[in-house]
Structure formats: structure tokens, C-alpha cells
Amino acid sequence: MANHESLKPGTVYLVGAGPGDPELLTLRAARLIGAARLIVHDGLVDPAILALAREDAELVSVAKQRSRHSMKQEAINALLVAEALAGRDVVRLKGGDPFIFGRGGEELEACREAGVPCEIVPGISAAIGGGASARLPLTHRDHASIVSFVAGQCKGLSEQNWAGLAGAGRTLVIYMGLATAHDIAEKLMADGLSPQTPVAVIESATRPEQRVLRSLLADLGDLVERETVKSPGLIVVGDVAVLADARNCLPQLNALGALNL
Numbered sequence: 001m002a003n004h005e006s007l008k009p010g011t012v013y014l015v016g017a018g019p020g021d022p023e024l025l026t027l028r029a030a031r032l033i034g035a036a037r038l039i040v041h042d043g044l045v046d047p048a049i050l051a052l053a054r055e056d057a058e059l060v061s062v063a064k065q066r067s068r069h070s071m072k073q074e075a076i077n078a079l080l081v082a083e084a085l086a087g088r089d090v091v092r093l094k095g096g097d098p099f100i101f102g103r104g105g106e107e108l109e110a111c112r113e114a115g116v117p118c119e120i121v122p123g124i125s126a127a128i129g130g131g132a133s134a135r136l137p138l139t140h141r142d143h144a145s146i147v148s149f150v151a152g153q154c155k156g157l158s159e160q161n162w163a164g165l166a167g168a169g170r171t172l173v174i175y176m177g178l179a180t181a182h183d184i185a186e187k188l189m190a191d192g193l194s195p196q197t198p199v200a201v202i203e204s205a206t207r208p209e210q211r212v213l214r215s216l217l218a219d220l221g222d223l224v225e226r227e228t229v230k231s232p233g234l235i236v237v238g239d240v241a242v243l244a245d246a247r248n249c250l251p252q253l254n255a256l257g258a259l260n261l
Helices: 027-035 073-085 104-114 126-133 181-190 216-228 239-243 251-256
Strands: 012-015 039-042 058-061 090-093 118-121 144-151 169-175 198-203 211-216 233-238
Touching: 012 027, 012 073, 012 104, 027 090, 027 118, 039 073, 073 090, 073 104, 104 118, 104 211, 126 169, 126 198, 126 233, 181 216, 181 233, 198 239, 198 251, 211 216, 233 239
Parallel strands: 012 090, 012 118, 039 058, 039 090, 144 169
Antiparallel strands: 169 233, 198 211, 198 233
């Protein structure tokens, strides 16, 4: 066994893989992926991005799914630190941006505490990439001057305070909200948001299989079920949702309200 105390630690690179399309990687991210011997990646990283790795690279998946984690976050932190202390550079590849619902902050703290060098490589966040690929401006002079990002299943939906995040002149983007879409709609309407508020659901943003669906807040949960929307997916709530380039507009939408899409 190597004596880790005599080794110069490797560097952990927290790399944003962007929303999915490999063409949206930063140059720095693409270079690191192509040179890495060890890549620890999330399940949301598109296979086309992993295909950029060298043939002899070791790929370690730490994919997380709702209510079932292949590896707990503490174990991921420990893995990154252990490999770096063994003298290996580690590319920690995350969907979107490492610091937006990517737990990059926790991994950075673990590296700091262990004395492991850590570099952050930003990525295009899922919300930014998803909005762009759906032709949906998250801010617009006629519709919204404020945009907020929330997690739909972070530490319990009922514990989150979303007061004032949605409504006139505001856009709310919900990550990880597909499984709790019914509860999200009920929560927002209970807080006073109109059932007629436009919503858009963006599935597999920027990827060839992308779908963009539009409806109204009262229909959000049913929409996700009816269309069997699968992760990764984003929910956008607010007037800007009517601008989404939806190729799957629902014929029953008009029955839900007088919204001209």
C-alpha cells in the first residue's frame, strides 16, 4: 500500500458538463475530460460527453435517483479525497453547473478539509441551457424581470418557502420536480398563484430527444403523468412559458382556460 503522506496529492476538478449537448461544454471542460485518467460522473451526464474520454480512462458512475442512491454523498466526498491523496487527478463530472443543485459546494469543502487542491470548472446550467433550447427567455421585458431557481425535492417539499418566487413579473424554474409535480402545483396555488398560470416542462434539454410541453399550473401534475415525462426535466412557471417553442402543445389546453398559445 502506498504511503499517501509521501505523495503529492492530485487535483480534484469539479467540472460542469452542461445540460447535455457535448457542443455546449466549455473548452476547459472538454480538455479535462479528454485527458483524464479517472472520471467520477453523475447519471445525468450524457453518454455522448463520456464518449469524449480517452479509451483507457476509468469511468466511475455515482448516479443518483429519487429515493435510491448508488453512493451517498459522504461516500462520494470520501472517494474524491482518497483518490487525490493517492496522487491521482480526478475529474468530477456533473450535469449542468457544479454549484447549482450539484452539491459541488459540499465536495469542495471535503477537499479543503483534506488539503486536496480543487479547481472549479463552471458549466451551462440546466435552466439556462433548457430555456435557450426551448426558445424560452427566462427574463423578458414584457413578462419577467426576476428569475428564481428551486429544487422540487430538496429536504422535503413542504419545508421549502417559495413565498414571492412566482407570480406577475417573475419566472420560477424548478429542478428535480417531476416526481412531485402534483404537490408543486398544489403548493403554488395554495400560496395564491392562479391555476391559469402558464407552465412549460422541458424534458432532456438540448439533447436530440428533447421535448417541450406547455400547459397551465392546474394541469401540471396531470401533464407530467399524461405525457410520461422522464428525468432530466425542468418545470418553468410564469408568463414566459407561453413563449416556449413547444412542438408538443396539448389539444386539451384550451379547456383549461382562455390562454391563447
